[in-house]
Amino acid sequence: MGGIVTADERETVKATQTPAPVGAPVGAPSAEPEPAAESKPANADETTRNAGRGGLAIAVAKMSFLVTGFAQQLLLPKLLGVDGFGAVSKVLVAVSILNNVIVATGIQGLSRTVAAAKPNEADADFRRVLTLHTVLAVVISSGFALVAGHVAGILHATHVERPIRIVGAVILLYGIYAPLVGALNGRRAFMTQAGLDIFYGVSRMVLLVAGAVIGAKLTPGGGVMGASVGFVSAALLILPIALWRTGIGKSGKSSVDVSGYLKFLGPLAFGQLALNLLLQTDFFILSSVGGDRAKALGLSTSESDSLIGVYRGMQLFGFLPYQLLMSVQFVLFPMLARAQADGDRDAVQRYVRTGVRIALLIVGLIAGTIAAIAPHVLRFAFPARIADDGGDALRILAPGMGAFAVLSIACAALTSLRREKTSMAITYFTLATLAVSVWTSLRGVEFGKGMVDRAALGTAAAMLICAFIAAVTLWRTTGAFVRPLSLVRVVGAMAVTVVAGRYVPWMGKLLVPVQAGGLMTVYLLLLVVTGELGKADLATVRTVLGRKKAA
Numbered sequence: 001m002g003g004i005v006t007a008d009e010r011e012t013v014k015a016t017q018t019p020a021p022v023g024a025p026v027g028a029p030s031a032e033p034e035p036a037a038e039s040k041p042a043n044a045d046e047t048t049r050n051a052g053r054g055g056l057a058i059a060v061a062k063m064s065f066l067v068t069g070f071a072q073q074l075l076l077p078k079l080l081g082v083d084g085f086g087a088v089s090k091v092l093v094a095v096s097i098l099n100n101v102i103v104a105t106g107i108q109g110l111s112r113t114v115a116a117a118k119p120n121e122a123d124a125d126f127r128r129v130l131t132l133h134t135v136l137a138v139v140i141s142s143g144f145a146l147v148a149g150h151v152a153g154i155l156h157a158t159h160v161e162r163p164i165r166i167v168g169a170v171i172l173l174y175g176i177y178a179p180l181v182g183a184l185n186g187r188r189a190f191m192t193q194a195g196l197d198i199f200y201g202v203s204r205m206v207l208l209v210a211g212a213v214i215g216a217k218l219t220p221g222g223g224v225m226g227a228s229v230g231f232v233s234a235a236l237l238i239l240p241i242a243l244w245r246t247g248i249g250k251s252g253k254s255s256v257d258v259s260g261y262l263k264f265l266g267p268l269a270f271g272q273l274a275l276n277l278l279l280q281t282d283f284f285i286l287s288s289v290g291g292d293r294a295k296a297l298g299l300s301t302s303e304s305d306s307l308i309g310v311y312r313g314m315q316l317f318g319f320l321p322y323q324l325l326m327s328v329q330f331v332l333f334p335m336l337a338r339a340q341a342d343g344d345r346d347a348v349q350r351y352v353r354t355g356v357r358i359a360l361l362i363v364g365l366i367a368g369t370i371a372a373i374a375p376h377v378l379r380f381a382f383p384a385r386i387a388d389d390g391g392d393a394l395r396i397l398a399p400g401m402g403a404f405a406v407l408s409i410a411c412a413a414l415t416s417l418r419r420e421k422t423s424m425a426i427t428y429f430t431l432a433t434l435a436v437s438v439w440t441s442l443r444g445v446e447f448g449k450g451m452v453d454r455a456a457l458g459t460a461a462a463m464l465i466c467a468f469i470a471a472v473t474l475w476r477t478t479g480a481f482v483r484p485l486s487l488v489r490v491v492g493a494m495a496v497t498v499v500a501g502r503y504v505p506w507m508g509k510l511l512v513p514v515q516a517g518g519l520m521t522v523y524l525l526l527l528v529v530t531g532e533l534g535k536a537d538l539a540t541v542r543t544v545l546g547r548k549k550a551a
Helices: 007-013 044-116 122-154 158-186 190-218 223-246 258-296 301-318 320-324 326-341 345-372 374-381 384-416 420-442 449-478 484-501 509-529 535-545
Strands: none
Touching (some): 044 122, 044 320, 190 223, 258 301, 258 449, 320 326, 374 384, 384 449
């Protein structure tokens, strides 16, 4: 865990002797037996180092996905125009809802199965569950292909119905690939897992962009179809490589009860569906309302696609805090689950304070910087149209999505504490609040830039309200959240950074990273001056990165 903690909270990084596997469902039992009472307690620094390196392996792969995904999104508007980028975004978002559910359940399900399997039944358990996920992938991908036309209709994007149907093949391919990654995770083969993810991220970017270029040259508007084919091709490429690294297990005696496994998978899928709908609800509503109003005005579909292209560009930066915090969830909260199982309330409170504090520090750093120079960031990454129409809106959306990142940490903690129903209730309440807020915000707004601004405002308002509700719920459950002084310091440093950023002039694309780095430095210095960051934080980082001591 590469987190930063204060001196009085440093004990929170002390994991139990047998933490749940990284990426496994929080609260899942460990695959290793409990140590005997007379065994030597685990060294705190050593445990911190091991947990940190596991988290860093996952984090490196995640960062690779972010980098290649960003590169892909930066290139598409330049190759296809803002309207083409918007059309491709509709295709990818349409499939992402189900696809992300398939990925999450596949990885967590197989990780849990493999980690908990008896040595003589591990291969048989792996094959049985892999077969089950393959059957589910076939059924779900076939169903998606059948309703692709309805999905395109909801988005007011019937011109991309065929590409949407084609990318449905990715659901099938991911439905097999994700369980293979989960098996590697359950075996704690983090380097192999990270290697596969990094290779796939690069190949997906190359093939999707190449497909867009080739398609655009073959036929007018063919870039969307080409990008869709490239996306499917990348999934076709990685699947046999993953199979080569993991195998398919062996037939034989298995302790996996299919009915029981499906009962475990159902609530997990239901929760993941809510999460992924939550991530894209504003996009869907803006696409639907924008398409409807463009049609009423007699405008072409490209105008609606351009509007969505602007909003999608903003979303890519808005999602950054949430994406970067996923490694915190994977590493810290399985430890929280173990502390809860051991009945150690003090440890539970320390873990909660640590996890939320890390989340706040990262959110302030990333969301604050993005909000501070939002127009510059968009102009650096995208065509001028996206920066001109989305700069002001991103100043609003970035803090709102930062609140969503904190909300996700709180819900992950509640799930770790076996409050799954509470966590799911908050997620679905947030989903409903977001839908109502965005829909209400768009009422009476004329087609154009104003719709982007109002969608961002509706999204940010909903996220801030629901993050507060999640924070109160976590505090009432555990008696801990984060020290009030830490919250004041982080919010204050973030606010100062945002205000300072408004006075930073446009000085060209080459200097935007320098400007962002300068504002991040301002934020961190403010935390040092106010005493939020200190020597204890540096010591923790050194512990994680330090060399393993000889026995």
